[in-house]
Amino acid sequence: MPSPILIKCSNLLKQKKLTLATAESATAGRFCAELAIIPDCGEILKGGIVCYDACIKQDVLGVPPELVEKYTPESAEVTAELANRLRHFMKADIQVAITGLPMPGGSESEEKPVGTMFIHLLIKEKHVAIRQVFKGTAEEVILQTIDRIAQELIDQLS
Structure with missing residues (x-):
């Protein structure tokens, strides 16, 4: 069940007749999947690319x-580049790129602990970069990231 904030975001995007595409690493398509079960999501969701492994970020x-x-595959710099590159694959009003460390096994460090997530929104030509550290299980970190994206889109578009 999508969160209330994601439903609110989806409704706002529909109301404003805006479309969205994603490049998802750490969330592995979960953002798209959550959007896809909201009624009328076809009006806003163009599609997404899961680029979990660095080779997909590079080769695709x-x-x-x-x-x-x-900078490592999980970084603000790579996330911004993903959002920029996504424009060439899917025409949409908004590009959402996500990388990060929902669980151990990536490039975590003292400065970038597990739970650090990088989001880059490209809203037409406006860039919004977010780095946030979430607490919880991998799934909780991913769901918090999705809600953070939804809230930021609401804030930017309201």
């Missing part, structure tokens, strides 16, 4: 390997 979306090597 064209993120330069040097960027991934310098």
Whole structure:
């Protein structure tokens, strides 16, 4: 069941006749999946690319390997590049890119602990970059990230 905030966001996007596409790494398509079960989501959701592994970020979306090597696959820089590259794959009013560390096993460090999530929204030509650390299980971190994106879209579009 999608969260109330995501439903509110979906309704606002429909009301404003805006479309959305995603490049999802850490959330592995969950943002799209949550949107897809909201009535009339076909009016807003163009589609998404799951780019969990760095090779998909590079080979499919064209993120330069040097960027991934310098900043890690889970970084603000790579997330911004994903949002920019997504524009060439899916025409939408809004691009949403997500990377991060919902569980151990990535590039976590003292400065970037597990729970750190990177979001980059490209709303027409406006860039919104978010770095936030969430607490909880991997699923809780992912669901909190989805709600954070929904709230930011509401804030930006209201």
